[in-house]
Amino acid sequence: MSVSMTVESAESVLVDFLRQSAPEGIELGPDVDLIDQRVVDSLGFLNFIFMIEELVGEPIPIDTINVDDFRTLRRIREKFLAKLG
Amino acid sequence: MTSIDNSVEDRLEPLVARLSARSIADRFNPYEYFRWPESLPEDAFWMNRELLTVHGTQAETELSEADLMRLSRWESLHFYSLNIHGIRELIAEVVNRIHTPGHEKVSPFFHHFLGEENEHMWYFAEFCRRYGKIYPDRSLKTSAITDPLVANVLAFARIQIFEEIVDYFNVALGKNEALHPFIREINTIHHRDESRHIAFGRNIVSVLYEELRAKGSAEAVREVEDYVARYVAVSIQSLYDPQVYRDAELPLNAYALRRSLLADPARKAVHAKILQRPVSFLLKQGILSKQVDV
Numbered sequence: 001m002s003v004s005m006t007v008e009s010a011e012s013v014l015v016d017f018l019r020q021s022a023p024e025g026i027e028l029g030p031d032v033d034l035i036d037q038r039v040v041d042s043l044g045f046l047n048f049i050f051m052i053e054e055l056v057g058e059p060i061p062i063d064t065i066n067v068d069d070f071r072t073l074r075r076i077r078e079k080f081l082a083k084l085g
Numbered sequence: 086m087t088s089i090d091n092s093v094e095d096r097l098e099p100l101v102a103r104l105s106a107r108s109i110a111d112r113f114n115p116y117e118y119f120r121w122p123e124s125l126p127e128d129a130f131w132m133n134r135e136l137l138t139v140h141g142t143q144a145e146t147e148l149s150e151a152d153l154m155r156l157s158r159w160e161s162l163h164f165y166s167l168n169i170h171g172i173r174e175l176i177a178e179v180v181n182r183i184h185t186p187g188h189e190k191v192s193p194f195f196h197h198f199l200g201e202e203n204e205h206m207w208y209f210a211e212f213c214r215r216y217g218k219i220y221p222d223r224s225l226k227t228s229a230i231t232d233p234l235v236a237n238v239l240a241f242a243r244i245q246i247f248e249e250i251v252d253y254f255n256v257a258l259g260k261n262e263a264l265h266p267f268i269r270e271i272n273t274i275h276h277r278d279e280s281r282h283i284a285f286g287r288n289i290v291s292v293l294y295e296e297l298r299a300k301g302s303a304e305a306v307r308e309v310e311d312y313v314a315r316y317v318a319v320s321i322q323s324l325y326d327p328q329v330y331r332d333a334e335l336p337l338n339a340y341a342l343r344r345s346l347l348a349d350p351a352r353k354a355v356h357a358k359i360l361q362r363p364v365s366f367l368l369k370q371g372i373l374s375k376q377v378d379v
Contacts, residue, residue, distance in 0.1 A: 035225075035227065038229060040225070041225070041227055041229060042224060042225045042226065042227045042229075043312070043315045043316060043319045044315075044319075045223070045224065045225035046223055046224070046319065046322065046323055047319075047322065049223060050327060050340065050343065053327065053340065054327075054340035054341075059327070059328060059331075062221055062223050063221050067225060
């Protein structure tokens with residue numbers, strides 16, 4: 001999936017993925033707190049991580065990062081998707 | 086912090102006494118008991134072929150026997166790692182309840198439960214450390230559940246579902262004469278203790294859910310069903326890990342493989358088989374109103 005991905009296309013795929021679990025009425029803006037708003041919860045986290053990993057084409061070393069890196073689309077873009085250039 | 090209604094709790098007392106007596110009768114010291122082999126053969130299956138996440142799929146036919154053996158090694162290490170992390174969670178839930186108001190009558194068995202689970206975590210961790218590695222815990226800890234009635238049901242429902250899924254694997258691994266005797270033994274021993282924990286888990290889930298139905302709101306009952314259905318599905322999905330496929334050096338894209346396996350009808354049939362016992366129980370209790378699609 002990551003072969004022809006750009007930051008924008010990866011973010012678009014991620015937003016579509018998150019829409020499936022977002023509570024009604026939540027707009028997925030860049031600074032929405034995905035965890036506080038329960039777009040991503042403890043049960044959805046694993047598939048969320050795998051989706052980001054697939055988009056960037058490499059595993060996320062989960063022991064060296066913290067939950068705040070996944071809180072907003074802006075942070076996810078800076079921390080993970082930016083490497084797609 | 087959370088409490089069980091006294092009349093509900095009374096019903097568990099005879100079971101607690103019976104299971105505690107069985108725990109004492111079956112007591113053994115795993116730290117002395119196991120004779121750990123120096124190594125386990127890499128040119129053999131560490132897991133039943135039928136338990137591999139690729140079993141019954143097109144991917145299985147594309148893999149060589151050597152690929153499948155490597156996969157069986159890393160999937161078994163991943164399975165024991167899931168046990169380690171699952172046990173940590175359930176120990177935490179029980180530690181938070183032992184000898185607190187409302188849990189007096191079940192606390193005698195909690196002591197056996199905690200002691201045994203601690204030992205299970207030790208021998209699974211030892212297995213992973215000696216013969217491969219412990220896969221890291223990738224779960225997210227959130228505390229979104231605030232209703233104590235809901236939290237109580239979910240804590241023990243998670244334990245029951247987790248233990249019954251694990252037990253399905255333990256039984257199959259313990260019976261498979263083609264596996265290394267040590268692999269069979271560690272799974273057989275785990276199954277023996279788990280049968281008591283499953284009996285306890287089913288009973289406590291049943292009474293706690295009854296309490297929720299009597300005292301909780303319709304919304305709380307719905308919240309439990311939604312969560313339990315998702316927990317069942319995620320428990321199965323967590324068996325499929327791209328890092329395992331990479332460690333096994335499969336000649337396939339690890340993420341695409343995971344997605345295709347989870348969507349494969351052949352795998353859905355396997356999931357239904359793994360989940361048959363725990364989901365039947367949840368349906369019978371009314372905790373679930375329909376089968377879980379995974």
